[in-house]
Amino acid sequence: xxxxxxxxxxxxxxxxxxxxxxxxxxxxxxxxxxxxxxxxxxxxxxxxxxxxxxxxxxxxxxxxxxxxxxxxxxxxxxxxxxxxxxxxxxxxxxxxxxxxxxxxxxxxxxxxxxxxxxxxxxxxxxxxxxxxxxxxxxxxxxxxxxxxxxx
Amino acid sequence: xxxxxxxxxxxxxxxxxxxxxxxxxxxxxxxxxxxxxxxxxxxxxxxxxxxxxxxxxxxxxxxxxxxxxxxxxxxxxxxxxxxxxxxxxxxxxxxxxxxxxxxxxxxxxxxxxxxxxxxxxxxxxxxxxxxxxxxxxxxxxxxxxxxxxxxxxxxxxxxxxxxxxxxxxxxxxxxxxxxxxxxxxxxxxxxxxxxxxxxxxxxxxxxxxx
Amino acid sequence: xxxxxxxxxxxxxxxxxxxxxxxxxxxxxxxxxxxxxxxxxxxxxxxxxxxxxxxxxxxxxxxxxxxxxxxxxxxxxxxxxxxxxxxxxxxxxxxxxxxxxxxxxxxxxxxxxxxxxxxxxxxxxxxxxxxxxxxxxxxxxxxxxxxxxxxxxxxxxxxxxxxxxxxxxxxxxxxxxxxxxxxxxxxxxxxxxxxxxxxxxxxxxxxxxxxxxxxxxxxxxxxxxxxxxxxxxxxxxxxxxxxxxxxxxxxxxxxxxxxxxxxxxxxxxxxxxxxxxxxxxxxxxxxxxxxxxxxxxxxxxxxxxxxxxxxxxxxxxxxxxxxxxxxxxxxxxxxxxxxxxxxxxxxxxxxxxxxxxxxxxxxxxxx
Numbered sequence: 269x270x271x272x273x274x275x276x277x278x279x280x281x282x283x284x285x286x287x288x289x290x291x292x293x294x295x296x297x298x299x300x301x302x303x304x305x306x307x308x309x310x311x312x313x314x315x316x317x318x319x320x321x322x323x324x325x326x327x328x329x330x331x332x333x334x335x336x337x338x339x340x341x342x343x344x345x346x347x348x349x350x351x352x353x354x355x356x357x358x359x360x361x362x363x364x365x366x367x368x369x370x371x372x373x374x375x376x377x378x379x380x381x382x383x384x385x386x387x388x389x390x391x392x393x394x395x396x397x398x399x400x401x402x403x404x405x406x407x408x409x410x411x412x413x414x415x416x417x418x419x
Numbered sequence: 420x421x422x423x424x425x426x427x428x429x430x431x432x433x434x435x436x437x438x439x440x441x442x443x444x445x446x447x448x449x450x451x452x453x454x455x456x457x458x459x460x461x462x463x464x465x466x467x468x469x470x471x472x473x474x475x476x477x478x479x480x481x482x483x484x485x486x487x488x489x490x491x492x493x494x495x496x497x498x499x500x501x502x503x504x505x506x507x508x509x510x511x512x513x514x515x516x517x518x519x520x521x522x523x524x525x526x527x528x529x530x531x532x533x534x535x536x537x538x539x540x541x542x543x544x545x546x547x548x549x550x551x552x553x554x555x556x557x558x559x560x561x562x563x564x565x566x567x568x569x570x571x572x573x574x575x576x577x578x579x580x581x582x583x584x585x586x587x588x589x590x591x592x593x594x595x596x597x598x599x600x601x602x603x604x605x606x607x608x609x610x611x612x613x614x615x616x617x618x619x620x621x622x623x624x625x626x627x628x629x
Numbered sequence: 630x631x632x633x634x635x636x637x638x639x640x641x642x643x644x645x646x647x648x649x650x651x652x653x654x655x656x657x658x659x660x661x662x663x664x665x666x667x668x669x670x671x672x673x674x675x676x677x678x679x680x681x682x683x684x685x686x687x688x689x690x691x692x693x694x695x696x697x698x699x700x701x702x703x704x705x706x707x708x709x710x711x712x713x714x715x716x717x718x719x720x721x722x723x724x725x726x727x728x729x730x731x732x733x734x735x736x737x738x739x740x741x742x743x744x745x746x747x748x749x750x751x752x753x754x755x756x757x758x759x760x761x762x763x764x765x766x767x768x769x770x771x772x773x774x775x776x777x778x779x780x781x782x783x784x785x786x787x788x789x790x791x792x793x794x795x796x797x798x799x800x801x802x803x804x805x806x807x808x809x810x811x812x813x814x815x816x817x818x819x820x821x822x823x824x825x826x827x828x829x830x831x832x833x834x835x836x837x838x839x840x841x842x843x844x845x846x847x848x849x850x851x852x853x854x855x856x857x858x859x860x861x862x863x864x865x866x867x868x869x870x871x872x873x874x875x876x877x878x879x880x881x882x883x884x885x886x887x888x889x890x891x892x893x894x895x896x897x898x899x900x901x902x903x904x905x906x907x908x909x910x911x912x913x914x915x916x917x918x919x920x921x922x923x924x925x926x927x928x929x930x931x932x933x934x935x936x937x938x939x940x941x942x943x944x945x946x947x948x949x950x951x952x953x954x955x956x957x958x959x960x961x962x963x964x965x966x967x968x969x970x971x972x973x974x975x976x977x978x979x980x981x982x983x984x985x986x987x988x989x990x991x992x993x994x995x996x
Contacts (some may be wrong), residue, residue: 276872284862284875310432311512314439317711318683318865318876319719320807322828322906324798324820326783326883330722332820333828334908336684336863338717338876342432342511350432352867354717356877357685367900397729403774404731407747411739431869491811492931510868515715 282289282373282382286366286388287355294365297385305345305378307368312341313353313360339363349374431507434471436485442466445513446486450608453617458570458579460562464613473504475530477558479610481508488515488526495524495541495553497533524553531558531611535587538597538605549602552620556608560585562616567627570618580627581616583609591626598623652697666690675880675909676700680950681707682810682829684879684908700833705951719806721864721873725883725906728859730781732912736853737887745782748858750912784854785885785902794887794900816942823917823925823945828907830948832914838938839920845935847924851891851903858882858910882907886919893931901930 286294298304317335324331340354341364351371353363369385372378438443445466445537453461463479474480488494494515494627496506501517509515518524522541529535535557544552565584571577585607597604604620618624653660667674667690677689681704689707732748735741747753788794796866798820807822814822827835842849860878867874884905892898903923905915925940937943947953 276870277866279870280872281872287877300962307924311435314715316715316717317683318717318863319808320863320879321720321722322725322824323786324800324824325785326725326797326885327785328797329800329804329821330718332806332810332825333723333906334679334682334684334825335879336713336714336720336876336879338687338865342869344432350869352869352874353772354865354867354874354876356863356879357690381978397778398727399773400731401776403771404746404748405776406772406774406874407732407749408774408777409745409747417690490716507869 278412279370279373282386283352283354283366283370285386285393286353288393289362289366289389291359291362291365293389294369298365300370301315301372301378301381305347305368305372305375307343307345307371309364310350312367313339313364314341315329315339315358323382341365341367343371345371345375349376383386430504431511432472434469434473434481435512436482437469439485442468442470442482443486443588450483450486450615450617453608453615454606454619455562455574457572457574457618457622458577458581458616460567460581461618462614462616467613472508472582475499475503476505476508476528477531477610477612479613480528480530480556480558481505481616482526483507483524483608483610483615484513484515488513490516492525493518494522495519495521495527497529498573499533500528500530521553527553527555529555529557531560531585532594533558535590535593536604538593539600541605543600543603543605545603549604552603552605554608556610557586558610559583560611562609562611562614569625569627570622571625572622574619575622583611583616585611591624594618594624637890652695655797661694663687663690663694666693672702672910673698675911676832676914677703677707679830679908679914680704680829681711681909683707683711701950701954705954708951718865720876721866723861723863723879723881725857725861725881726783728781728857728861728881728883729878730857730859731880731910732854732859733781733857734853735784735855737784737855738787741782741784741787742779744777749910779855784887787899788835788854788887792899793909794891795896795902798902798904801878806900816945818941818945820922820926823941824904824906824922826948827905827918827921828946830918831950831953832911832917833948834948835917835921838912838924838944839917841936842924842938847927847932847939849886850901851920851923852887853885853916854885854902856882856884856912856915858912860890880909882909882911882915884912884915884919886916886923887925890930901926930981 284405315336318338319335321330322333323329336356337358338354338356339358339360339362341360342350342352343364344350349371351367351369353366354371355363355366369382373382424627446463449461449463449466453459463482467478467482470478470485472478488509492515494509494517496517500506506517510517521536522525522542524542529539541553541555542551544550561584563581563582563584565586567580567582570579570581601620606620607618609618610614669684670693673693674686674689677692677700678686679682681689686709692703692706695706718992730746733743733746734749779984785794800819800821807819807825809822809825860880863876863879864873865876866952888901888903890899890901903921905918905922907915907918921938921944925941925944927934927939934940
């Protein structure tokens, strides 16, 4: 039970990071694989919509905010592992590559290099997030009281 | 390179439309024509080539699911279908949510030999929105060679005779009840092998002895 | 009388060709790229995404270019495009509490957890035309500072701690969010549908309505509890996996408007709220949306419905600029036959009028 949860959590994180990888990152990593693994495309790549929901007041009942374009693909490796890729935007090739890495992440012989690739994406995003946070922090207002009217 | 359907328990991922746009349009056209001409038999071939859902869902029923069902159309399945990989197949390929309550469904599927629930248990639409109703896809033994029915109504010049095999005896009575609810009610798609026949709620049926 | 006419194909084809020419403009200037529009006209792109109800910066920028910068035309084009795509499903509701904040200000608390973060704002600029932008002068890189580690707490949660503000909007359990793109609107609406309509509503229309509430047409005593802009994760449940996965991030603007409420027989005096959530960076729209959302809740709070901003049918039916432009602009299409009928009618009435006048003159002359 616990280990299944852990596998889910790890895969969820990995899929989320693959969705945030750039096309260039995915292509480069794909090009670096020794011998492209045999696979079938089971579904897609195809582009459609996801209705993005918000919550009333931020935390209340859900409402439909508007849609976003999403591309997705599902592939199966010849060794049987199924991978899903779903990414915001209209780049089907990106979804296909994300699906391939999701499948390879479950495949013996590839899992560790996929993990390293995914951690590389995580590090790149963390660095970008930090940079933005620092830029935002520089616009934080430091109030100082000039005169306090007490009476 | 080919993969076996049961590799790793991934049957749900296999047997969808190879070309979703063209095959979906092909099946849609056939279903539309069949709905417009109730009681006539149409073949889904070759539009359903490659469609192989997990048993007990048939290719024809599966192709109709891929064509008509999506994230906006809740689907009800018989217990037998619900317990089979067909459930995951529909979820993956059609993206349709599964519902337990027949009244919440837009489509209902019954496999060959499965018990056909009373039509009144499904969504029947409202007087204002009769379209908010269920369409049932029933697989039966054959679309001919059974007891004879005579259909009349919109889309039918004079009358059309057909003789489905595998419908329960109470079918004529169930259909008459459904017909009486007009404009509310369910619509039916009967499938057998690669063929289908449609009975929209506007069609009147009469059992013919002989 | 109905007269079928044909013709104009060549004129239409040439008009489209002329449009393409004017859109491109002076060929000695480089054509503007989609990337340039996304990067340098980002707020125009955001408005198109918000009102087209489709989050995709590249497509919105393409629409802006195709529409020659006509925002409503761009919104129309993007709306039309979205109808060609299948819908894969609905996301898990985005969590604005965990937003990666780029801007966050509150008008109700000076020192609040997370602080006042101005971000890339037009506020405090002098609104003087900047001649340095006439040329491509170098721009300073942004300043940086170590971020605070404390979470950027919601203002509504601060007030909720004291029990002085209504809860986040609740609807009956098992409520399925309404979707106006799937089912026709039936008034009265629930708040979820109103918010969907407002989120895609015309910024100018909502701004004017919001302004009208401030001028006294349904006063709501508003304070900006907070406005926050930043990125949130979009997660989708994948039935094939059995859990939700992230598809990426989108930028949204959220406004929590805090409004006074004197209380009623059922509820004690407390603050009530209006809510705004918009795709992209669009503070004006989010604020206007939250003011109009609050005004439209008049009936819920037993307030008199006396002003346009409180009239749900009026506001929601007229907030969509694609619908509005379609109906207004259709007037320029051929109405030759209708007009002929009107012309005949006016001529007949005029003839009768003149006959009557002549009769009156004769009678007067005879008297």
